[in-house]
Amino acid sequence: MTDLKLRATQVHKSFGDNHVLQGIDMQIRRGEVSCLLGPSGSGKSTFLRCINHLETIDSGRIEVDGRLIGYREQGDTLYELKPDEAAAQRQNIGMVFQRFNLFPHMTALENITCAPVFVRNVGKREAAQRAMDLLARVGLSEKAGAYPRELSGGQQQRIAIARALAMEPDLMLFDEPTSALDPELVGEVLEVMKSLAETGMTMIVVTHEMGFAREVADTVTFLDGGLVVESGAPADVLGNPQHGRTKAFLSKVL
Numbered sequence: 585m586t587d588l589k590l591r592a593t594q595v596h597k598s599f600g601d602n603h604v605l606q607g608i609d610m611q612i613r614r615g616e617v618s619c620l621l622g623p624s625g626s627g628k629s630t631f632l633r634c635i636n637h638l639e640t641i642d643s644g645r646i647e648v649d650g651r652l653i654g655y656r657e658q659g660d661t662l663y664e665l666k667p668d669e670a671a672a673q674r675q676n677i678g679m680v681f682q683r684f685n686l687f688p689h690m691t692a693l694e695n696i697t698c699a700p701v702f703v704r705n706v707g708k709r710e711a712a713q714r715a716m717d718l719l720a721r722v723g724l725s726e727k728a729g730a731y732p733r734e735l736s737g738g739q740q741q742r743i744a745i746a747r748a749l750a751m752e753p754d755l756m757l758f759d760e761p762t763s764a765l766d767p768e769l770v771g772e773v774l775e776v777m778k779s780l781a782e783t784g785m786t787m788i789v790v791t792h793e794m795g796f797a798r799e800v801a802d803t804v805t806f807l808d809g810g811l812v813v814e815s816g817a818p819a820d821v822l823g824n825p826q827h828g829r830t831k832a833f834l835s836k837v838l
């Protein structure tokens with residue numbers, strides 16, 4: 585039994601002749617909070633999307649819990665999984681996007697119960713009970729009946745986190761979860777993420793919130809040009825970066 589949750593090995597991905605991921609290597613331990621930083625266009629979102637096979641990869645491999653993501657291996661060839669097989673894998677991986685992507689015509693509660701009820705065949709009453717627990721965890725018990733348009737951006741994002749957790753994932757991916765928010769709403773979302781980290785959830789978080797990275801992350805990884813430039817403890821990567829590109833990036837965001 586290894587404590588490795590995710591292993592990415594030499595992941596390459598191009599869009600046409602745009603070689604976006606140029607051989608990403610990454611290892612994440614169970615329970616680790618890993619923050620990814622990097623300039624716009626460096627491939628952060630693409631890499632996250634490859635982890636739950638929303639994107640195919642051209643070469644290399646991504647394993648979660650030792651299981652190949654998106655592909656099945658026969659001899660030394662990888663064959664892409666069928667859509668329903670990939671969807672089944674994806675159920676264990678929660679994703680939270682910059683734009684909260686809640687269903688606008690559903691209440692907060694319905695947004696949270698939707699996937700458990702329709703994808704997992706959980707009973708409606710049980711799903712609602714569990715959704716109320718999740719709403720309490722994100723501090724929004726009183727908003728169960730509210731529609732997304734009636735909620736602030738921070739509240740919508742907390743609902744989006746609750747919705748992802750409703751599928752009981754064991755890995756959570758966050759793609760700039762606070763960058764679409766007004767500054768005064770960022771803190772409430774980071775607080776929810778911090779409390780989730782404290783439960784031992786494995787989390788990969790693309791963020792430019794350096795305070796969060798410093799305080800909550802176990803590892804900070806700096807990506808540039810589709811490659812890992814530098815990775816290590818937050819105090820080292822943020823406080824004493826070794827590479828010129830990391831230094832240049834940090835001097836702009838800090």
Ligand code: ADP
Pocket residue numbers: 599602604622623624625626627628629630631
């Ligand atoms: P980041 O999240 O670090 O800002 P992205 O992963 O979104 O970077 O994008 C990396 C590069 O890949 C960019 O040049 C972007 O234009 C390109 N790209 C991303 N998704 C697609 C797509 N679906 N089709 C074509 N090009 C894409």
Ligand code: MG
Pocket residue numbers: 628629630759
């Ligand atoms: Mg992005």
